[in-house]
């Protein structure tokens with residue numbers, strides 16, 4: 001046997017051993033430096049601040065009590081206390097450690113009050129934050145601390161509707177053949193709508209302009225955002241160069257136009273915070289990752305446009321009962337006032353002020369009230385059918401429905417996401433035969 005060869009083998013083995021150990025030794029250097037828990041009304045976010053990018057896996061134990069989410073951090077030590085973590089989240093009962101499979105690992109167990117589909121993703125270090133692992137747990141997480149009364153209040157929050165009367169001040173809007181100003185009639189409709197909304201126990205109104213003055217177009221969505229509005233409706237009257245066109249229409253933001261305009265807007269950093277609206281808190285939390293910010297913004301924009309479409313159908317349905325419609329489907333366009341990414345926003349053209357007949361109608365108090373009532377009914381139906389967590393309408397909302405010709409209980413039930421039996425129970429109906437004009441109370445889901 002060759003001595004050198006044996007030595008060579010030993011040396012090789014040692015080298016292999018060192019190479020095998022090297023990554024393990026290096027990875028064992030990772031550590032959880034701190035843990036932050038942020039409950040918000042609809043989710044709890046848990047952020048693990050780490051020394052290095054996490055190597056992790058997770059699983060849920062939802063078949064046993066307590067419900068648990070288990071996260072294993074490979075070759076990671078825990079350098080922070082878990083005491084009192086998650087105390088102010090309704091969703092998180094306890095955050096603790098458990099025995100990991102490997103000695104170098106850390107196993108974190110999150111005990112939950114309710115099942116939640118976790119979204120878990122790492123974020124790289126940036127100038128403000130170290131490497132992180134973010135755990136989002138969707139579900140009611142509103143703060144547990146504070147007096148019981150405030151929880152009840154939180155649960156039954158009113159939805160805020162921002163009402164934007166178009167034009168104003170030195171901008172009269174369109175002018176009718178007998179001299180009616182658009183700015184004047186739309187303010188009257190907006191005020192009527194506001195008072196109907198304020199009479200509703202589940203809603204409150206915020207008037208973007210309450211008098212005859214002009215508000216900059218870009219400032220209008222911003223004012224709605226400052227008022228923490230859940231919905232934005234802009235009220236206008238149409239005009240054409242000939243007197244014939246007539247009828248109302250409802251407009252929502254066109255996504256394609258919005259994408260490029262929002263993209264350009266995002267580039268102007270001073271506009272960023274006002275544009276991001278509701279998504280802003282999350283974005284602040286994730287540091288300055290532009291792609292994540294854009295993704296969140298897109299999601300927010302998509303869902304608010306979808307909401308606006310859905311709401312516009314309810315409003316069109318209500319309006320078509322009391323006035324002629326110029327367009328019976330929601331119209332898409334890019335209006336400055338509709339560019340709130342965080343809430344459904346739509347624009348109602350209440351009729352053609354350039355049409356002499358509709359100018360008279362728009363001027364009449366009775367028709368203004370009818371228009372306001374139709375818009376109010378549509379918005380209310382939207383919020384009962386698309387309930388926001390912890391709102392009065394989600395918990396107590398019912399809908400008044402007037403039967404139209406061709407209606408059947410099964411169609412109405414399907415449309416409002418309820419059952420024929422539930423409608424019959426709510427209205428003490430013995431049979432399924434409906435009369436046109438009959439009023440039904442539709443129970444909320």
Ligand SMILES: [Zn+2]
Nearest residue numbers: 166173236237
């Ligand atoms: Zn207008």
